[in-house]
Amino acid sequence: MTTEEQKKTAQEELDQAQQAAEEAQAAQENLVEGDVVEEAAESDAVASEVAALEEQLAQAKDQVLRAHADAQNARRRAEQDVEKAHKFALEKFTKELLPVIDSLERAIEAFDQTGADAALKEGVEMTLSMFVSTLGKFDVEQLNPQGEPFDPQFHEAMSMVPNPEVEPNTVIAVMQKGYLLNGRLVRPAMVMVSKAA
Missing domain, CATH: 1.20.5 (Single alpha-helices involved in coiled-coils or other helix-helix interfaces)
Incomplete structure (x- = not known):
């Protein structure tokens, strides 16, 4: 090569x-x-x-x-x-007791109208007072709206009466007191309300 x-x-x-x-x-x-x-x-x-x-x-x-x-x-x-x-466990029990209070209040009114024995009237008043204070211990309040403005949440108007002496829609008479249990309405107050003449 x-x-x-x-x-x-x-x-x-x-x-x-x-x-x-x-x-x-x-x-x-x-x-x-x-x-x-x-x-x-x-x-x-x-x-x-x-x-x-x-x-x-x-x-x-x-x-x-x-x-x-x-x-x-x-x-x-x-x-x-x-x-x-x-x-509110006591609500039903409270409702059942309210007629008893109403009866005691009516008994006191009857004593006033008939002029019955003062000692008997005093005994019923003391019983009513004890009853109401006992209910108060369990947060049951009485509604007695005499002279207050009508409130449909707490009052039940039974009638309206013309009365020029008071403002319209004012409670002028309480037929049956109302009651609250812990701020909740148990029974409304039955009232008579004023209206403009």
């Missing part, structure tokens, strides 16, 4: 080696690009999974907050129901 042939062969080998190196470099670049694409795809998948998990966490937190609020509301309602039950 001559030098020229050796040079040519060497050049061909060099060209082949250079081409092989270029191919290797291209393959490596393709591999790196594939890794980058693959990594990008993996990071997108991870990001979407993280977003989905964050959404589930937010929903779970919301459900826990709602459940906690519902539990608090239920507990508060139960406490209010128990409180009302304690407060």
Whole structure:
């Protein structure tokens, strides 16, 4: 082999080696690009999974907050129901006792009209006083709206009478006293109301 042939062969080998190196470099670049694409795809998948998990966490937190609020509301309602039950447990009993008070008051009025024994009248007055004060210990209040403005929430108008001496819609007579239990109306006062003449 001559030098020229050796040079040519060497050049061909060099060209082949250079081409092989270029191919290797291209393959490596393709591999790196594939890794980058693959990594990008993996990071997108991870990001979407993280977003989905964050959404589930937010929903779970919301459900826990709602459940906690519902539990608090239920507990508060139960406490209010128990409180009302304690407060107004005597309502039916009180309603049953009111006719007794009415009878004692009528008896005192009858003593005044007939002029009966003063000692007997005094005994009935003391009994009535004890009865009313005992009911007062259990937060039962008497409504005697004589001279007050008519209030339909607490008074029941039995009749309206013209009376120029007082303002219209003023209670001028109480036929039957009303009663409250812990501020709640048990029985309205039966009243006579003035009207303009």
